[in-house]
Amino acid sequence: MSGSGRRLIENMGWLTLAILVIWQGLYVVIGDIALRSPMATLKFTASFVTTAQFVTHLTETGKAFLMALTIAVVSGLAIGFWLGIKRFASDVFEPFLIAVYSVPKITLYPILLLIFGLGLSAKVAFGAIHGIVPIALFTLNAVRNVKPVLLKTARVMGLSTTATIQQVIFPSALPEIFAGLRIGFSLTLIGTLLGEMFASQRGLGFLLMNAIGLHNVDVIVMLTFLLTGFAGIAGIALLLINRRITAQI
Amino acid sequence: MTQPHIRLTDVEMTFSRPDGAGEDIHALGPIQLDLRHGEFFAVVGPSGCGKSTLLELMIGLSTPTKGSITFEGKPINGSCPDGIGVVFQEDASFAWLTVRDNIAFGLRRMALDRREQDERVEKALAMMGLGEFADVYPSQLSGGMRQRVCIARTLVTEPRLILLDEPFGALDQQTRLLMGDEILSLWRKTGATIFLITHALDEAAMLADRIGVMSSRPGQLIDIVETNWPRDRDSRIVEEDAFGAVTARLWRSLRVESMKAIGKKDARP
Numbered sequence: 001m002s003g004s005g006r007r008l009i010e011n012m013g014w015l016t017l018a019i020l021v022i023w024q025g026l027y028v029v030i031g032d033i034a035l036r037s038p039m040a041t042l043k044f045t046a047s048f049v050t051t052a053q054f055v056t057h058l059t060e061t062g063k064a065f066l067m068a069l070t071i072a073v074v075s076g077l078a079i080g081f082w083l084g085i086k087r088f089a090s091d092v093f094e095p096f097l098i099a100v101y102s103v104p105k106i107t108l109y110p111i112l113l114l115i116f117g118l119g120l121s122a123k124v125a126f127g128a129i130h131g132i133v134p135i136a137l138f139t140l141n142a143v144r145n146v147k148p149v150l151l152k153t154a155r156v157m158g159l160s161t162t163a164t165i166q167q168v169i170f171p172s173a174l175p176e177i178f179a180g181l182r183i184g185f186s187l188t189l190i191g192t193l194l195g196e197m198f199a200s201q202r203g204l205g206f207l208l209m210n211a212i213g214l215h216n217v218d219v220i221v222m223l224t225f226l227l228t229g230f231a232g233i234a235g236i237a238l239l240l241i242n243r244r245i246t247a248q249i
Numbered sequence: 250m251t252q253p254h255i256r257l258t259d260v261e262m263t264f265s266r267p268d269g270a271g272e273d274i275h276a277l278g279p280i281q282l283d284l285r286h287g288e289f290f291a292v293v294g295p296s297g298c299g300k301s302t303l304l305e306l307m308i309g310l311s312t313p314t315k316g317s318i319t320f321e322g323k324p325i326n327g328s329c330p331d332g333i334g335v336v337f338q339e340d341a342s343f344a345w346l347t348v349r350d351n352i353a354f355g356l357r358r359m360a361l362d363r364r365e366q367d368e369r370v371e372k373a374l375a376m377m378g379l380g381e382f383a384d385v386y387p388s389q390l391s392g393g394m395r396q397r398v399c400i401a402r403t404l405v406t407e408p409r410l411i412l413l414d415e416p417f418g419a420l421d422q423q424t425r426l427l428m429g430d431e432i433l434s435l436w437r438k439t440g441a442t443i444f445l446i447t448h449a450l451d452e453a454a455m456l457a458d459r460i461g462v463m464s465s466r467p468g469q470l471i472d473i474v475e476t477n478w479p480r481d482r483d484s485r486i487v488e489e490d491a492f493g494a495v496t497a498r499l500w501r502s503l504r505v506e507s508m509k510a511i512g513k514k515d516a517r518p
Contacts, residue, residue, distance in 0.1 A: 150343070152341075156329045157355045171343070171345040172345065
């Protein structure tokens, strides 16, 4: 495990280097009109991240994202477990979930805005609906795919329903559930940022939209850099945990 | 001790079709069967004859449509009584637990102090030859070894009746013979009653004191063969003439039933 983990980090190092080279190349071709060089971006980022303005927006986005993620994970797992255990309910609701999954959520945003108003709750709701469905779908399938013989074993051992869920279904389904959590994590982040970009007065998404309006290339490139970096690092961390879980199975 | 260990009285099982249309499926019975304390009983039958249904009834996973089952004098309904242990055909080891934790799983919810639990786990590890694998995960073991883990997990609860549902079905012939030896020695050591479901005639003939032959659906016991083997026996019994005679008699009873099961209409005795 530590061997494959080290190789993963090594690969990421090479990938980062390749991205920096391509970035620099693009900058040479495109120029200052739409891009900044990696070096200039790093410098600008270093000075900008310490400003009070940035910290306020970052905190706002962080808060919205964490709330959205919590809601997405809790309700996604709850829906997934419920549907996974109830055969009939899952036959009824799974097609709906898949349909909702393929609807571009942005079409629902006006409705959410009318319900929640401009502000934190609309962003959180928008982020959460992006995450709930994939988490619920993966959990549903993970729970449904638990081998029947394991459930029989639990019954023969006299485990209660709660104990069966805790000690047999959950650990058995965990690797697949975790794959859903990884996707849910990314989609919730996208949803939260989109929410901020289209209707918000605060947060990194708002900052980005504002910078686009002002043609502030420094801020645009910096935010892209920071968000990509965050999503990338979080993605690798989740992948490493996922590998650790599946290593036994 | 005149009371049978487990008694099946007029047991029948009928499944209604899920869509409500068509006739109900009469899967099993009526079946009468008494198992004596400490005997090794095997059931053979063509595929689809209701062997696994019979097992599910005996461990309370489903309730018979008609008739009753009593274990040590008490009726079984809805749940598996303490004192019955099961090993299924499919690999039922828990992939997320080490071999040791797998074996201890069923013990943890029993009212035993921790030292007694640990002792039993160590004993089962040694008995099933899993000592050196105690801390690995099942995925690192072969199918045969994983089945041993499941057997050990059942053994530690010290069941008085052990039900085996084709536990060696997925293993190769050589491993099956050797596992058979282990089951026999385990049976002698524990003194438990064993009820083995199998489709392999030689396996039944080699292991059991009595062998029940089941008909094709609806499964009924059409013959019960006494092997009269000594209690102290092993897989070398396959060399004896009497072994051939037992297998031959089983096949005579089963041949027609097996033909029915694969859909041959002109089956003649």
